[in-house]
Amino acid sequence: MKISREVKTAILVIAGIAFCIYLFTFLKGEDLFDKSNSYYTEFDYNALKMSSPVTIKGNKVGEIEDIKYDFDSGKTRISFTVTPQLKFSKNSTVRLYQDGLMGGNALSIVEASDGEIAQPGDFIKSEVKPGMISTLEKNFSGISEDLGTTLRSSDTLITNLNALVVDESDDGLKQTIAELNATLKTFKNVGFKANNLLSKNDEKIASVLENFDKTSAELAILIKDLNDANLSNTVKNLDDMILKLNQLVTGLAAGEGTMGKLLNDDALYDNLDNTSKELQLLLLDIKLHPARYRRILSKKEIPYEEPTQEQLNNN
Structure with a gap:
């Protein structure tokens, strides 16, 4: 069967229209067959x-x-x-x-x-x-208000700083810079002088440091010798000796022993004092009358004579 040209044209037009409708719905995101x-x-x-x-x-x-x-x-x-x-x-x-x-x-x-x-x-x-965008839009008004407050505070701060720095006098700022420059020059001169002083005394400074180093070494040796000498035992022995001496003095004060009795018995002290005086008189008599004692074995007795005050003072 032979299809006429008109039928073919009609089929082609209908197919084109259907394709355009499908393409349009597809571009809209729709599916005709879904x-x-x-x-x-x-x-x-x-x-x-x-x-x-x-x-x-x-x-x-x-x-x-x-x-x-x-x-x-x-x-x-x-x-x-x-x-x-x-x-x-x-x-x-x-x-x-x-x-x-x-x-x-x-x-x-x-x-x-x-x-x-x-x-x-x-x-x-x-x-x-x-x-997120809508949330930011809601909060943006508050953020902008805080930012405006911050900017106004910054502007006030800068204005106050300008009022503090600006000097209404003619040479205010120039004078400030000149004084600052003079201060820097003074510090520079001080630095030069200190540098010259150190340069001139390099040997002395080195000697002082060397002596300090030697002193430190000798001090370390001394401390080592003291440690080797067992200084702690020496101090302990000295402490024991002081303790015993303290006990001895306490005993003497309490009248213990011969020395304690001698120190605390007044009668014994008086007897010894009298004996010492009599012994002194005997020695003085021997010195003044030696012939008397050479004749002790003889029958002739020489009577004792008390020495005069002048003889006692001279002897």
């Missing part, structure tokens, strides 16, 4: 566009099908489709959230753990999740 289930929700304002994605746990499962404004309720009614394989509770929530930094929005199905399975055409409640 059998999806449609559901409804509504928001107080419209932040979506046609073909905005519908996701569940971050996975795309559908898209926005229709957006209409309800004049009776004053809300935006959203129709969205999801794949028939997705089964979720009728008590779930459709959440509007920000999909990117550029301000794109999308819908997310937040599943509920109870309730009946949603059927195509059911109404699902909605909520709005604030995005």
